[in-house]
Amino acid sequence: MSDHERNSIVSVGGNTQLSFHQLQDIYNSLTGKTEKISKNIEQAFLMNFEDLAQLNxxxxQCCESYGAKIKNENLSVFHVNGFKEVFSSFDRFxxxxxxxxxPVESLVITYNIIIIPSGSNRAVPYxxxxELNSIAGMREKKRDLAYGPIDIFTxxxxxxxxxxxxxxxxAVxxxxxxxIEEWYKSLDFTPEKKIIKSLQKSSHWIRDIIISLTIACISISSGIFSESTFASDGKALIIKGISLVFAASTLGWLLGSFAGKLVERSIDxxxxxxxxxxxxxxxxxxxxxxxxxxxNIIYSIFGIFFAIILNLISSYIFWWASS
Incomplete structure (x- = not known):
C-alpha cells in the first residue's frame, strides 16, 4: 500500500471524514486483530555470524526510521544433540x-517491536x-534415518x-x-550444478535403462551362443546351453539392478x-x-563403469563358450 493510499480521505458517514490510516487504526483498536505476511526461504544459503549481524x-535501521519505542530480540539456537540456547539480545548472542x-540444527530469531504511528497515541505491536535451518546440521542428526530405498532426510x-x-x-x-529480503539476497549461495539437476529429474529411469541394456546385451550374446549350441547333436550340450543362458540372464538382471540402483541413489x-x-x-x-x-559422485561413476564391465564380461563368456 502506498503512502498516498494510506493518507487518502475516507467518508465515514455524515460530515465525518478520516484518513485511511486513522480508519485502520480504529478498526484494529476495536478488534485487536493483526494480519500476517510470510515467505519461505527456497534457496540453499551459506551463512555465518557476520551475516546475522548485518540482519540485526x-x-x-528500520526501527529507527519508524521511531520505534520498544525493540527487543530473542535468539534461540537449536543443536543436533538436543541442546537449546536462548539469548535475550544480539549483544548476548x-x-x-x-x-x-x-552442529547447529536451526536458529529462530524473534523481534518484538512497538511503534506509535504519527498522528496516533496508540502503541502498535509488530x-x-x-526461522533458519542448517541443512548440513540436520544431515548430521538425520543421516541414519534411511530405511531400505527411502531416505527420510530427503x-x-x-x-x-x-x-x-x-x-x-x-506498509510498515x-x-x-x-x-529482510534484500539482506537475504546479499548472502552467499551454493552454485547450481545444472548437469546434476538435470540428471536428478530423470534419475528414476536410470535403473530401468541399465537393466534393459544388460538384458539386451546378454540376449544378443546368448543368441550367437545358441546358434552354435543347437547346431550340435548332443542333448546334454543343449541342456547346458539353456541352463547357462537362464543363469546368465538372472545374474545379469540382479547385477544390472544393483548397478542401476547405485547410480540412481548416488545421483539423487x-x-x-x-x-x-x-x-x-x-x-x-x-x-x-x-x-x-x-x-556420491564416485559411486555413481563406479555404478556406470560396473554396468559397462558387466556387459563386456557377459559378451566375452558367451563368445568363449561358443568358440
Missing part, C-alpha cells in the same frame, strides 16, 4: 560458545519471526527456513520484509550444501557434507 543492523562441537532437504511478520499496518510490515543424494556456520561442530558437518557429495 538492518532491522535496527555475541558471547555464543563458538568452540561447541555440536512481531518478526525468522523430506527435509528443501526446508531452508521461513520469514513471517505479524502486523497492523501493511512490507518495509520490514523488503529489508548429491545435494547443494546449506548451512549456518556458528561453531566448530558446524565446520565438521560442512566437511562431512562435502565428503558425502564427493563419495
Amino acid at each position: 543492523f538492518r532491522i535496527a 555475541k558471547l555464543y560458545n563458538k568452540s561447541n562441537m555440536s 512481531k518478526i519471526l525468522i 523430506l527435509f532437504i528443501n526446508q531452508y527456513g521461513r520469514i513471517s511478520i505479524d502486523y497492523v499496518d501493511y 510490515a512490507r518495509h520490514f520484509m523488503t529489508q 543424494q548429491i545435494q547443494p550444501i546449506s548451512y549456518l556456520k556458528l561453531n566448530r561442530g558446524d565446520d565438521v558437518a560442512i566437511g562431512n557434507w562435502h565428503k558425502k557429495n564427493k563419495n
Whole structure:
C-alpha cells in the first residue's frame, strides 16, 4: 500500500471524514486483530555470524526510521544433540560458545517491536519471526534415518527456513520484509550444478535403462551362443546351453539392478550444501557434507563403469563358450 493510499480521505458517514490510516487504526483498536505476511526461504544459503549481524543492523535501521519505542530480540539456537540456547539480545548472542562441537540444527530469531504511528497515541505491536535451518546440521542428526530405498532426510532437504511478520499496518510490515529480503539476497549461495539437476529429474529411469541394456546385451550374446549350441547333436550340450543362458540372464538382471540402483541413489543424494556456520561442530558437518557429495559422485561413476564391465564380461563368456 502506498503512502498516498494510506493518507487518502475516507467518508465515514455524515460530515465525518478520516484518513485511511486513522480508519485502520480504529478498526484494529476495536478488534485487536493483526494480519500476517510470510515467505519461505527456497534457496540453499551459506551463512555465518557476520551475516546475522548485518540482519540485526538492518532491522535496527528500520526501527529507527519508524521511531520505534520498544525493540527487543530473542535468539534461540537449536543443536543436533538436543541442546537449546536462548539469548535475550544480539549483544548476548555475541558471547555464543563458538568452540561447541555440536552442529547447529536451526536458529529462530524473534523481534518484538512497538511503534506509535504519527498522528496516533496508540502503541502498535509488530512481531518478526525468522526461522533458519542448517541443512548440513540436520544431515548430521538425520543421516541414519534411511530405511531400505527411502531416505527420510530427503523430506527435509528443501526446508531452508521461513520469514513471517505479524502486523497492523501493511506498509510498515512490507518495509520490514523488503529489508529482510534484500539482506537475504546479499548472502552467499551454493552454485547450481545444472548437469546434476538435470540428471536428478530423470534419475528414476536410470535403473530401468541399465537393466534393459544388460538384458539386451546378454540376449544378443546368448543368441550367437545358441546358434552354435543347437547346431550340435548332443542333448546334454543343449541342456547346458539353456541352463547357462537362464543363469546368465538372472545374474545379469540382479547385477544390472544393483548397478542401476547405485547410480540412481548416488545421483539423487548429491545435494547443494546449506548451512549456518556458528561453531566448530558446524565446520565438521560442512566437511562431512562435502565428503558425502564427493563419495556420491564416485559411486555413481563406479555404478556406470560396473554396468559397462558387466556387459563386456557377459559378451566375452558367451563368445568363449561358443568358440
